[in-house]
Amino acid sequence: MDTLARRAFFQFLAASPLYSQPAPIITKPDEAINVFDFELAARQILPPAHFGYLQTGVVDDATLRANRTGYDLYQLRPRRLIDISKVDLSLTLFGARHETPLLLAPIGNQGAFHPEAELPVARAAAAQKTMQILSTMTNNSVEAVNAAAGRPVWYQLYATGSLTVADRLWRRAEAAGCPVLALTVDTQAGRNTETAERSKRLDTRKCVTCHDPAPGGFFKRKAMFSGLDMAGIPTANAALTWDFVRQLRQSTKMKLLIKGIVTHEDARIALEHGVDGIIVSNHGARAEESGRGTIECLPEVIDAVGGKMPVLIDGGIRRGTDIFKALALGATAVCVGRPYIWGLAAFGQPGVEKVIELLRAELTLIMKQCGRRSLAEINSSALAPTKFAPR
Ligand SMILES: Cc1cc2nc3c(=O)[nH]c(=O)nc-3n(C[C@H](O)[C@H](O)[C@H](O)COP(=O)(O)O)c2cc1C
Structure with a gap:
């Protein structure tokens, strides 16, 4: 190889992603270039068991990967010479104005990631005018989270093994002023x-801050279960x-969403039951190992719903382009899960913000x-199917 050829080869190598160094771990939120910087920081700070609980999918984590790679199935068709x-980014959803089509998905047991659990998230969501969905498995009560958020948040419901308990849970959320109830239906089989x-x-x-040391005990401080007899x-x-x-x-005045729908069959049944919306979700690939990313499930659900109610989506959303693609396929809004928890674990409220x-x-x-220029202008004409095998 002559000198010029060798130089060209080394220039090629230096520019190659294969040669690139691992990103340094950020020490403050403002150093972050993208949300993955928070993932590295969270990995560094969390005990392995907690980080594993956050990151895990199921079985071989194939669905977890599909939630990300599904976005590579679509490319974008940019348009030029438009006054931009x-x-x-705003929209009206269930009668309320939202600054952006981004919501924070319900994540249980946030005490595993921050001593104050859901409260810094509530403050961050309020500061960033973003809606938080509170998990049934919250470590803080819905009343405390609403107070921290300065307004009622959306509430996520697990029906639990006792429907009497489930009734008590959603009635408490309704009494606290929560405008929307998201019933999660995708973990019924176990995982x-x-x-x-x-x-x-x-x-x-x-770990003594959040674990129940009793055999089989998992995270404690299930605030919404206090006063309820959950034995067995x-x-x-x-x-x-x-x-x-x-x-x-028939019973609740809250807007009712079903979270965890991934097929047109179930979307139609949901519509027949008069629900107000659907969240296309596979629980962040923590339910069954279907191998199917949620963005791949979205079109059939959108088709079945036929514009009769809002359809939200979550799973693997890490980039603005992911949100854009989901909206272009017909989603009304999106939820993110793990990324804001990476921010919470690493830096608390400023990280989430x-x-x-x-x-x-x-x-x-x-x-x-x-x-x-607006969400209404985002439609399928912005997308092209990927012709070559995604990277
Ligand atoms: C650690 C963890 C806990 C979760 N807890 C709940 C929960 O309590 N209720 C629920 O409906 N979904 C729960 N989910 C699923 C999320 O609401 C959401 O569907 C998922 O995180 C979206 O995928 P993403 O993390 O890739 O953004 C949880 C997800 C994670 C990662």
């Missing part, structure tokens, strides 16, 4: 979270059917680049 000096199990074995740290009552209800949805629809800011900035940028 003003871009509006095989192998990555979480393996991570536990790596953990030698004794599992959180998943194997016998749950659409009958419960019918009862719930920065994650929201980054995603909003990326969405704004791609909207401008594609010549879309």
Whole structure:
């Protein structure tokens, strides 16, 4: 090889992603370039068992990967010479104005990630004008979270093994002013979270802040269960059917969403039951190992719903372009899960805020680049199917 050829080869190598160094771990939120910087920081700070609980999918984590790679099935068709000096990300959802189409998905047991659990998230969501969905497995009460958020949040419901308990839970959320109830229906069968199990074995740290030391005990401080006799009552209800949805629809004044729908068959049944919306979700790939990313499930659900109610989506959303693609396929809004928890674990409230800011900035940028000035202007003409095998 002569000198010139060798120089060209080394220049090629230096520019190659294969040669790139691992990103340094950030020490403050403002150093983050994208949400993955928070993932590295969270990994560094959390005990392996907690990080494993956060990151795990199920079985081989194939669905977890599909939630990400599904976004590579679509490419974008940018448009030029459109006045994009003003871009509006707002929307009206269930009668309320939202600044952006981004919500924070319900994540249980946030005490595993921060001593104050859901409260810094509530403050961050309020500061960033973003809606938080509070898990049934919250470590703080709905009243405390609403107070921290300065307004009622949305509430996520597990029907639990006892429908009497489920009734008490949603009635308490309704009394606290929560405007929207999201009934999660995708973990009824149980699940095989192998990555979480393996991570536990790596953990030698004794955790007293959030674990119940009793045999079989998991995270404690289940604030919403206090005062309820939960002895022998599992959180998943194997016998749950659409009958419960019918009862719930008749009983609650809250807007009712079903979280965990991934097929057109179930979307149609949900519509027949008069629910107000659907969240296309596979629980962040923590339910069954279907191998199917949620973005791949979205079109059939959108088709079945036919514009009769809002359809939200979550799972693997890490980039503004992911949000853009989901909206272009017909989603009304999106939820993110793990990224804001990475922010919470690493830096508390400022970390959560920065994650929201980054995603909003990326969405704004791609909207401008594609010549879309409002969410209403984002449609399927912005997309092209990927012709070659995704990277
Ligand atoms: C650690 C963890 C806990 C979760 N807890 C709940 C929960 O209590 N209720 C629920 O409906 N979904 C729960 N989910 C699923 C999320 O609401 C959401 O569907 C998922 O995180 C979205 O995928 P993403 O993390 O890839 O953004 C949890 C997810 C994670 C990662």
